[in-house]
Amino acid sequence: MDQRQGALHQVTRRGLLLGAAGTAAYALWPGSRAGARPVTALRVAPVASASSMHLAATDGWVSMAANAPHTSFWPDTLAPSPYDMYVFGFRDVTGLDAAGVTAQRGLAQISAPILAFDEYDAAKNNDVRLTLSNLGLSVRPDLVDGHTIHWHGFVNAIPLFDGVPELSISVPIGRQFTYYYRPHDPGTYMYHCHFEDVEHVQMGMTGVIYVRPRQNGTNPGSAVPAGHQLRYAYNDGDGSTQYDREYSFMLSEVWAEAHYRDAHIQTTDWTDYAPSFWLLNGRSYPDTVVGNGNPLSGVAAPASGLGWPGGQERLRYQPISSLIQANSGERVLLRLANLGYQNHVMTCDQIPLTTVAKDSVRLVNAGGVTHYLSGDSAEIGPGESRDVIFTAPAVTVPTTFLLYDRSYGYLNNGGGTEPGGQLTQIRVHPSGTLPVQPIDAPNS
């Protein structure tokens, strides 16, 4: 544990500097690579827009909902304050120099950074490169686990870039490898480590990845009324997947017992799987509605950019918010991906949900007739994705709605009696209240 505290100290010092002086200071920080994009460190929690990204894989500590009852396995007695559970995870280290990347060892986040790319365009030459660095496991130096990136659902993957260790290669500790993709097919996908997948996925190496269609910025058939964004989930040709704001959700489960065993050098029989927490973007309610954060920030509220989510250090490594906000009349896209091992049924009272795509394929038949599914819920199984659109209802005062997993058995934290789990809020404001959501800032 001494080693880990040292790492925390190091990052905290740099984070403080970042918080105090902002991006300019970051670019000048000794060792930062000339030409590296300085915005990375202060990017709104999740997103990546460049076609080349650098991810680091390592372990770390996070915090589950404080209202859960304590058990033998949670909170973990090894966890450094203010954290309580051991995880594996990815971090976005794009633009950091080698020392900066290495300093993230032991500082994993859940869920993984949301990755967004534009559909391939020969004129833009925007093939995707994802570089993965394996920083090792700070709490388990006895383990020599490799890591990989599996872009789940990517069509036409070749084995080398599919991330299944036994059928290609995996990245050893202290090494890196670049995965290469030509993003032909818009849609919502997910990515995860495929090394000893039942463990590494459960431990937190999961995130949402999506491809934006080339139709963006156009108005096919002038179908989109004035005042709405020319953003689409798919190349629909008719504007039917248009949205004004978007929110990504990585649905997962946490079996606290297995996380405890990994931290305490014990083995787990994965067929005993019995989750204790149900998460949206790495947090369970009420943490789901706390805002975005920046894991590189060492302070609650930096002078510019993001600090800890909601000013809470315990959520520092769970930076992605699940709070949905929209103005009346706006269309909201929910990108749902499930990398838990259970089915989930996301439900909204009072607001109809329209599923426009499953598994990154728009629901349209061979003759071009759409078969979008209307209802008040979207069912999503393990390894599946859904694109769901709703229209924010007309309100005259800010009004809150709930989006939650109708499997009520999953709406608690650690078996406790208070509401928890995969539940979040939709806050609808009167028209014109919220500014336009930047296209690079989902979940904001």
Added chain:
Amino acid sequence: MTTTLFRASTRQRTALLSIVVVALLGLVLAIPGGRGNAASLQQNGMVCQSNAGNTFSLDAVAGYISTPDGNSIYAWGYTGSGQQFQLPGPVLCVASGARVTVVLHNRLPEPVSLTFPGQSDVTADGLPAEPQLDPGGNLVSLTPAAPATSGTVTYAFTAGTPGTYLYESGTDVTKQRQMGLYGALVVRPAADAGKANDRADSAFDTGREFLLVLSEIDPALHSAVERRRAFDYRTVKARYFLINGRSMPDTLAPNFASWLPSQPYGALVHLEPFQPGDRPALIRYLNAGSVNYPFHPHGNNETVITRDGAPMVDTAGQDASFEKFLIDVGPGQSVDTLNRWQQEYQDIPGKQIPADIALPQLQDQIVGPGTETWFSENPYLGGKPGALPPGIVQNNECGEYYHVAHSHALDQATNYGASFGGMMTLIRIDPRGGCPTP
């Protein structure tokens, strides 16, 4: 987690050696299990039982299956009459609309029956196959059963719409389904057996037809039945997850592998890159278990064309098939898909990986993990296999590709918790024309 001790599986290596041995001696070894018909020579793909009279005779018997971690599990199953135990039962292939007869001989110590979900006009010994009630009105069997030990019932039905179906016991179902009393019934179009359903666009490559029967096993339940002890079915906890009665890596072994005498059906999906003019491969998923199996084939989407014998059409009769990267199969359900495996980077000149992307040197990659790999150490399909570190077994023959296909409820992709096992198989993609003969 991987410790510095490799989790080498002796059994796995033995199995691979056996493949080589069988390949060398195949011609002189007797075909196991007395299945000495022409079908037994079919190494890969779905193995059909069919005959002009559409009449089959099945025995319900007990035996043992083996699991990749070395366990041996007592199980029940249907097998061709007079033949040894197998899991799952034989694949019965019939034409839609045909009148089919199945004679069941029960050799098990309790009544056993057969149900045929999705078929019509089902009879048992000539009478409608109705639920069986005891004098008190309690349901004792979903259909007439053959008495224990030596009973016989003759069932008949009219084959339903083309598709993939289960046959399974309708008696003591919680126990008997778990014990293995199930098999696949494949109904082909009456007009054209080369189509998956009655639609013209369902024509498939009849040399590439694959059946994946999905199920699971709780060895504690099986052990209790073997020892004739009570079992509390509320405590059922599956530990093994099967495709065609086998778990990964046994799923990769050929049909009728000699070292799996009770589990005759392999699950390797063997393809070549799809080109215009080709017919696609047909994959039939069939859930014989009691939970959902969210099955994820890597590398390419598959096109769902039939579910439970119903073609995917809209109310106007227009094609409503759809692509998925996850095939979710519920208990008792079937999903038929077409797989057109597309070559990569079709619009990249020379299909070359950009120069800035390199395959790392061996010391900068983990091969395996473990003692074997399926990767040729060459990114290209059909590329010359590269060197491996010492001590690693190369399963790749000629630079062919392998993609994994597995349940994405990842606890089901394990053998009693050990990863890269369970409900998992590989999709093998050969260069066009197949690997050259050595």
